[in-house]
Amino acid sequence: MPEHKKLRVAVIGCGMIHVEHMQGYAELKDKVEIVAAVDRKRECLEAVRDKWGLPENALFADWDTMLAEVRPDAVDLCLPNYEHFPAAMDAIAAGCHVYCEKPLGMNAAECEKMIAAAKAKNLKLAVGFQQEYCPSTEVLVNARNAGFFGELRSVHGSLLRRRGTPNWGTYYSRELGGGPVLDILVHLLDVITHVCGRPEPARLSASYFYGEGKNPCDVFCSAPDWNSRDYNVEDLAVAQITFRNGLVVQLETSYINHIREDCVYDFKLSGAKGGAWWRNGKAPELYADRFGAMMNITPAYLPSLGRPDMFRRKLDNWVTACLTGSALMLPGEIGLYIQRMLDAIALSAKSGKEVEL
Template sequence: MADKSVGTQSFATQETKSAGKKVRTAVIGCGMISNVYIDAMNRIPEFEIVGGCDIRKERLDWFTKKTGVTAVYEKWDDLLREVQPDAVVVATPNGVHMPASVAAAKAGCHVMTAKPMAMTPAECRQMIDASKKAGKLLAVGLQFRYRPATEMFVRARDAGDIGDIMYVKCHALRRRGIPNWGVFGQKELQGGGPLIDLGVHIMEAAHYCMGSPKPVAAVGNIWTYLGNKPCATECPWPNWDYQTYTVEDLAVGHIRFENGAILQIEASYAAHIERNRYNIQIMGSKGGFDWESSSLFTDRAGTMLTSTPAYTPDDQMITWFTAKMKNFVSGILHGTPLRAPGEAGMAIQKMLDGIYRSAANGGREVAID
């Protein structure tokens, strides 16, 4: 059944309502992506940022300078005990999402965790169980479901313009974009490379567009051929740490769903292609959709038609982040259903895990429980 949580109006334009209530929120992990979360919360009057946590003193100094908040800690247990926030944003490397989120839930906090939800489906289950036991919300930062193209497609789908979705093809490809900062190349901290870093965005938006069918099987292959070598080509992000690079450069996956639909994904930090590509192509029995161009392909009155929007709402990262944080705070204060609850994050994690498990077994099909 299709998820009809997207109405005729973008959530990004809806106002949350409160009677002066504030959700006291702390940030665990003060790296690059926390900057966007902080900017988003600063746009929403219901949030009050009350503390920060990071193992690096320079990032704590940055956090205090940006927010004016001096309650900063190197250990999240100290933060949770002394600040006692209502909610936390977990913006750490992937391998820390689960322990930080579980600790926050046990301390009585609602949790927004960055994508991907965790390293494995089992970790996702621990996070979900901890939040349910505490009676608190667990949201996953899957912001691509707030993008205008995604919302446009869901409206067309729910209006009956697409019919049964049979096949979806996803691309998250950089010509040369191996991160030269952070720990993106370290499998033990991230769980994988471009598939779990870039592909997760496209995969979650595609799965959401499909109506979130149940995945049942996966086939995958991965290759490493550039990231584990010194940079030898002029490119935007040179001099990555090839000596610690243990993730893939290119991943290709194939997901089969319970309803018979198929999703194919390609993700790469370094693909020999003309240009970067981030796109979803959806093929249905009555119509199709190209996510990058927001084009709808249908037949009407004996004619094949291609429709594109005359107006597209603001499509910037800060807008998507603001929308998902509005949904989160509205869920806390008013019981608004989360557009990306923990269960949605775990479904995506199961697909990622299936592709990696298949790749580790020579590309043979594996079951997804």
């Protein structure tokens, strides 16, 4: 594809997250033209038309018709998790590059098929994580590359919500790809393994705790009206992953949990020579011994740590890769690497046994 051409992108799924994608594309307007929007809900399409000025003939209720009529260069999948695989496979068959929101699929087998299909057609398949683009993450990656931490020993990561079951979409349903492990732990595992250099997992064990989400909410909270009738996902999950390099990562995630804060999203990393505390949306702290003292180090300045910047940067990386053939920061293979661990977490929780990877 010539470098001067804009990428003709169709957005499939116009629910909650597509707004942040459209805002990102608005800032990439020199490189991207949004040529279609797809959603089975008419009111979602009308909202896209009214906010972003898409013409009526660019709005579609299903992706098959859109792919045949519009023939976009690329699609951006903002669909519920259980529909990532069928939509990606259809789009790839139609010759489109694919940006797929996280998680890449429902399981590793789906991810493998998506990756193979894209590779066979020389198309770019990206997975929608974004913490790689947070400056505080970049600082920790730079610190690891400079040997600041020495040998990595342990990480303790939390992505806990006190009462945080989404009250829209399909997050209440295991069959539709919901639950805190697939929905939010996926981000935490992504950023931890990115900072740690994507080590090879060796074995893990996990436990899921169920039950509270089935009860209608009877306390004050910001989103009490989740679908408790059909809720069949875990309230809380804990896992421990041992990697081949000896690193041990402990993780906890919840939609419903009795904790002090409304939400905790952080991890503490310790190595033989140094440590760090990564906190979502905040500058990190680094710890090491210097000049005969135990020092706590914080950056005096970091650029914006906000989501809009991360979304613009992640979409820019994919758009540029589609237009120029440059490398993806987050190719499908990273989605598969994470998904294998998620599959093993679910298996261990179900079997009650440690799982070898």
